[in-house]
Amino acid sequence: MATAKHTIEIYSAGCATCKETIDMVKKIAGSDHEVKVHDMQHGDTAARAKKLGVRSLPAVLVNGKLASCCAGRGPDERVVREALR
Secondary structure, eight states: OOOOOOEEEEEEOSSHHHHHHHHHHHHHHTTTSEEEEEETTSTTHHHHHHHTTOOSSSEEEETTEEOGGGTTOSOOHHHHHHHTO
16 A cells, blocks of 8 residues: 655755755655755745744755654753853
8 A cells, every 4th residue: 555645845054964864854755755955045945944833954844844853943042041141
């Protein structure tokens, strides 16, 4: 029984860690799923990423939903303030 085809989006800053993530996701997805890579340095990509809840890079979305591995991260104002005390 075939699985449904998923759309996987990767938001990338072009760094080595992002490249590793892109390579890993493409390997896992194979030809069964569509993989799109978005460069955060292009046009409206950062604004779109923010609307989707992306707070750190690389970020992976599956069918428009932020994958649990990438949710809830990013700078935390409280943590930064605490570090500066």
